[in-house]
Amino acid sequence: MRIQLLSSAVDGVFEKQYATSYLIDETVAVDAGSLGFHGEPEDQAKVKNLFITHSHADHIATLPIFVENAYEAKPDCVTVWGNAAVLKCIREDIFNDRFWPDFERLSTPEAPFVKLKELKAERPVEVDGLRITPILVNHQVRNFGFSIESADASVVIVSDTGPTERVWEVVNEIENLKAVFLEAAFPNHMHDLADVSLHLTPAMFAEEVKKIRRDTRLIVVHLKPRYRREIERELAALGLPSLEIGRPNEEYTFR
Ligand SMILES: [Zn+2]
Ligand SMILES: [Zn+2]
Structure with a gap:
């Protein structure tokens, strides 16, 4: 399995x-924060299943740009998977004929733009050899x-x-667990903001990973750019040998 942040x-x-946004084996993506700005339109069109957290x-900003770039006027189109709240947001706030055209209504059986499918907690779906x-x-x-x-291989993205x-x-x-991608959004001195916005600081990250009883790579993501250096220093001070900072553009291979 290859994953690119x-x-x-x-x-x-x-x-x-x-x-x-994460790209998995070129055809599956998680989130569309930047997916619509990735590579060539042809690269984006390879993504047939997009999972929104x-x-x-x-996590969703470039969704309309991505769907337009991926459109091929063929019966096969991208399927966007999300929980009921995500699908409601996409229908009411994005594809609403104001913010962006209603791509669901404009879809025809011969040339759909997008299919929206609901995810339920702990009900797995299988796409492109991935569960x-x-x-x-x-x-x-x-x-x-x-x-x-x-x-x-198995990987968990949180x-x-x-x-x-x-x-x-x-x-x-999980058998065969190779990596956990986990956020650390704010530095320790912003604990109160992390608390109300439901994010983690490095100190809170350390408490979370104590709950993991498996040997696994811990790849830290979602560091708020303005505080990145401070968060990196605080993460390094945790002294966790399996911890690494996620690097955008790098392709991670898990096998
Ligand atoms: Zn976020
Ligand atoms: Zn969020």
Whole structure:
């Protein structure tokens, strides 16, 4: 399984992660924060299944751009998967004929733009040789982490959560777990803001990963760009040997 954390900067500061998108084996994506700005339109058109964690702008901002770029006027189109709150946001706030054309209504059987499909917690779906299971995490809006399993590796992506429990119970049961992508959004001195916005600081990150009873790579994501250096220093001070900072643009291979 190959996972690329897509860059969201356009002027060379690629380590800054302003918005979130992951590309998995070229045909599956998680979140559309920057997916619509990725590569060539033909690259985007290879993505036939897009899984949205939650409806916040840094995870959904380029969704309309992506759907337009991926459109091929063929019977086959992208399927966007999300929980009921995500689908409501897409229908009412994005494809509403004001913010962007209503791509669902404009879709025909011969040339659809997009299909929207609902995800339910802990009901896995299988696409392109991957089994993807949504797991509820703890955020301001209904938000899913995803367990992603291929024949030879499993990876869990948890972006945007405060302290949480269920996802770690699931993680502790996963065979072949290779990596957990987990957020650390704010530096320790902004604990109060992390608390109300349901994000993690490095100190809170350390408490979360104590709940993981498996050997696994811990790849930290969603560092707020303005505080990145401070968050990196605080993460390094945790002294966790399995911890690494996620690098946008890099392709991670898990096998
Ligand atoms: Zn969020
Ligand atoms: Zn976010």
